[in-house]
Amino acid sequence: MSNNNFDLAVIGGGIGGYSTAIYAAKKGLKVALIEQSELGGTCLNKGCIPTKALLKSSENYQLIKNASDWGVEGTGEVQLNYLTVHNQMEQVVNQLRSGVTFLMKKNQISVFNGTGRIQGSSIFSPNGGAIAVDMGDKDEMIVPKNIVIATGSRPKNLPNIVIDETNILSSDGLLQLTELPKSLAIIGGGVIGVEMASLLNNFGVAVTIIEYGNQLLPNEHPKLAKLLKKQFEQRGINIYLSAEVTAVSNNQVEITKGETGEKINLPVEKVLVSVGRCANVEDVGLESMSIRHDQKGIQVNQYYQTSQPTIYAIGDVIPGIQLAHVAVREGQIAVDHLLGKNPKLLDEKLIPKCVYTQPELASIGVPYAQIKKMKKDTLTGTGRFMANGKALIERETEGFVEIIAEKETEDILYIGMIGPHVTELIAEASLGMNMDGSPEEFMDAIHPHPSLSESMVEAAADIYNLSINQ
Numbered sequence: 001m002s003n004n005n006f007d008l009a010v011i012g013g014g015i016g017g018y019s020t021a022i023y024a025a026k027k028g029l030k031v032a033l034i035e036q037s038e039l040g041g042t043c044l045n046k047g048c049i050p051t052k053a054l055l056k057s058s059e060n061y062q063l064i065k066n067a068s069d070w071g072v073e074g075t076g077e078v079q080l081n082y083l084t085v086h087n088q089m090e091q092v093v094n095q096l097r098s099g100v101t102f103l104m105k106k107n108q109i110s111v112f113n114g115t116g117r118i119q120g121s122s123i124f125s126p127n128g129g130a131i132a133v134d135m136g137d138k139d140e141m142i143v144p145k146n147i148v149i150a151t152g153s154r155p156k157n158l159p160n161i162v163i164d165e166t167n168i169l170s171s172d173g174l175l176q177l178t179e180l181p182k183s184l185a186i187i188g189g190g191v192i193g194v195e196m197a198s199l200l201n202n203f204g205v206a207v208t209i210i211e212y213g214n215q216l217l218p219n220e221h222p223k224l225a226k227l228l229k230k231q232f233e234q235r236g237i238n239i240y241l242s243a244e245v246t247a248v249s250n251n252q253v254e255i256t257k258g259e260t261g262e263k264i265n266l267p268v269e270k271v272l273v274s275v276g277r278c279a280n281v282e283d284v285g286l287e288s289m290s291i292r293h294d295q296k297g298i299q300v301n302q303y304y305q306t307s308q309p310t311i312y313a314i315g316d317v318i319p320g321i322q323l324a325h326v327a328v329r330e331g332q333i334a335v336d337h338l339l340g341k342n343p344k345l346l347d348e349k350l351i352p353k354c355v356y357t358q359p360e361l362a363s364i365g366v367p368y369a370q371i372k373k374m375k376k377d378t379l380t381g382t383g384r385f386m387a388n389g390k391a392l393i394e395r396e397t398e399g400f401v402e403i404i405a406e407k408e409t410e411d412i413l414y415i416g417m418i419g420p421h422v423t424e425l426i427a428e429a430s431l432g433m434n435m436d437g438s439p440e441e442f443m444d445a446i447h448p449h450p451s452l453s454e455s456m457v458e459a460a461a462d463i464y465n466l467s468i469n470q
Contacts, residue, residue, distance in 0.1 A: 009144035014041020016315035016327025017150035058202030118285030153316035362426035365414035383458030
């Protein structure tokens with residue numbers, strides 16, 4: 001039993017969990033990591049990584065199909081072998097998962113492959129907090145001084161639609177397909193829905209998005225969402241906004257338009273349900289330690305402490321922004337706090353958010369809807385890709401960078417962008433806002449020419465009516 005005493009046990013081996021374990025180990029703690037499935041969690045195995053691999057393949061497919069537009073000519077028709085595409089995706093996932101396994105060994109983290117449940121008061125831990133790990137062929141009891149719960153989330157269901165992972169799919173089921181459907185209806189126009197729509201459309205699937213709200217990406221700036229919708233429709237993606245799926249049966253989706261009540265029957269081969277994710281709070285042992293939680297997740301304070309001071313929770317299992325890079329930072333804050341440090345708290349206004357569609361979207365700052373409610377005088381600057389040489393070379397000129405600053409103080413409130421490679425460009429915006437940079441300081445920083453980053457300078461300069469190209 002002495003070998004199973006740890007300074008910290010992390011329940012959940014996703015990016016939030018394994019990053020927390022590594023960070024704690026580098027801080028000198030003896031760490032255990034408990035994962036019931038595969039290291040890497042949703043992000044690596046069923047989310048961020050496989051979808052981006054598919055997106056890259058889909059973009060390459062379109063580029064090769066249209067190679068003659070670039071003066072590259074050959075013989076024969078371009079054929080898509082989706083099984084090879086899927087296998088390549090799996091290779092990327094497997095390589096990264098092997099990397100995580102290596103990091104566990106390198107940092108001397110004890111990995112328990114099983115289901116961990118927090119125990120109440122017992123002979124192992126009179127005050128509670130021991131973890132029973134069901135490893136299938138045997139059980140282990142871990143006694144940690146501290147716990148971080150990082151059990152993540154799973155796709156959310158709709159009450160009137162049963163996901164069978166055959167014809168009605170979650171994002172997990174869609175990524176398991178080795179053969180593409182001819183047509184697909186996507187219920188939900190959030191981040192997962194639009195990313196899947198973009199890659200499947202590139203592969204030649206007839207895609208329809210049905211979104212209950214009045215815009216795609218309901219939490220994003222309306223200007224960005226409007227341009228994404230326009231470009232999606234130009235690519236042949238059908239979009240219904242302010243609409244609800246009221247029934248799915250016999251490869252047919254019944255859509256009810258919210259404004260008129262008109263019903264439309266849409267024949268499709270498969271349906272993807274993409275309406276968000278719900279926290280994995282079941283079967284963790286929260287009740288045994290009276291850890292407060294509800295349907296939104298585990299309740300925590302600003303240091304990610306639960307109602308039990310030695311137990312923390314991070315990532316998708318708590319209410320808040322469900323992003324991998326957020327979970328990583330939350331884990332670092334939790335570890336520093338349990339070590340008695342005074343960590344810098346997470347500021348949601350400084351979290352970059354990315355959407356990996358074609359075109360890409362990215363933003364950081366105060367949500368646009370909240371800016372409107374602030375009733376402050378603001379200044380807005382725009383840098384358009386149509387005036388950018390590098391964007392013209394890449395033939396991706398629709399899009400822009402927008403900066404909104406408070407007029408009186410020139411504090412930047414928001415930076416949003418849509419266009420080529422903006423999920424990389426947002427890093428500059430993130431660094432600048434973290435350093436409390438002003439639009440003038442963005443403008444004063446010399447940017448290389450030709451580069452897409454010049455649109456950031458143009459947006460900052462436009463606030464002062466000093467933009468060169470517009």
